[in-house]
Amino acid sequence: KNQVEQSPQSLIILEGKNCTLQCNYTVSPFSNLRWYKQDTGRGPVSLTIMTFSENTKSNGRYTATLDADTKQSSLHITASQLSDSASYICVVSAQAGTALIFGKGTTLSVSS
Amino acid sequence: GAGVSQSPSNKVTEKGKDVELRCDPISGHTALYWYRQSLGQGLEFLIYFQGNSAPDKSGLPSDRFSAERTGGSVSTLTIQRTQQEDSAVYLCASCQWAGGHNEQFFGPGTRLTVL
Numbered sequence: 112k113n114q115v116e117q118s119p120q121s122l123i124i125l126e127g128k129n130c131t132l133q134c135n136y137t138v139s140p141f142s143n144l145r146w147y148k149q150d151t152g153r154g155p156v157s158l159t160i161m162t163f164s165e166n167t168k169s170n171g172r173y174t175a176t177l178d179a180d181t182k183q184s185s186l187h188i189t190a191s192q193l194s195d196s197a198s199y200i201c202v203v204s205a206q207a208g209t210a211l212i213f214g215k216g217t218t219l220s221v222s223s
Numbered sequence: 224g225a226g227v228s229q230s231p232s233n234k235v236t237e238k239g240k241d242v243e244l245r246c247d248p249i250s251g252h253t254a255l256y257w258y259r260q261s262l263g264q265g266l267e268f269l270i271y272f273q274g275n276s277a278p279d280k281s282g283l284p285s286d287r288f289s290a291e292r293t294g295g296s297v298s299t300l301t302i303q304r305t306q307q308e309d310s311a312v313y314l315c316a317s318c319q320w321a322g323g324h325n326e327q328f329f330g331p332g333t334r335l336t337v338l
Contacts, residue, residue, distance in 0.1 A: 115265070152331070153332075154227070154314055154316070154329030154330050154331050154332055155266075155314075155329045156329070157326050157327070157328075160326060200266070211266075212268075213258075213265040213266040213267075214265055215263070215265040216265065
């Protein structure tokens with residue numbers, strides 16, 4: 112069964128600190144993996160998209176890694192800001208053109 | 224340009240009533256998706272439209288759910304005889320084409336509460 116598991120479920124960190132969110136998947140065949148940020152009451156917004164051949168991709172303070180052999184991905188946030196408080200969702204596509212498989216997300220709270 | 228818009232933003236209805244949720248995708252986007260996000264759960268795929276092709280309805284949870292996309296643009300998700308378990312946020316997304324690498328842009332969602 113195609114599944115995407117994320118950890119931790121929730122995380123609280125102090126402003127300025129770094130953090131890493133984890134994503135494990137069993138989706139096959141694999142097409143690509145995406146990380147989305149979802150602010151409360153808003154739709155998800157794409158942070159990164161990685162294909163099988165990509166190991167790392169950065170978007171500002173966000174850096175995503177992908178190990179297609181172990182089927183693991185991480186999202187590292189550097190120098191966190193209060194505005195980083197949101198749900199971070201890992202999404203895997205099994206095939207081009209079909210629906211995406213979503214993880215349940217990690218809720219990040221950044222406090223001052 | 225404008226992003227994906229959805230209406231209404233909130234809908235409260237009584238059990239047994241029918242509801243219609245609307246999605247206006249980004250102009251020119253040929254693919255449109257509907258998802259459901261229940262409290263504490265990940266997004267659940269419902270249906271997707273790609274151009275003039277027959278929609279992929281494989282995610283619809285029951286025959287009470289249906290969707291249409293008129294003129295390749297606006298889409299309406301209809302839930303008949305609503306049940307309390309239908310309470311969720313319904314998200315719409317569109318992308319330029321349904322290739323796997325193409326980014327999906329999400330609307331703000333419609334929060335449906337069935338009393």
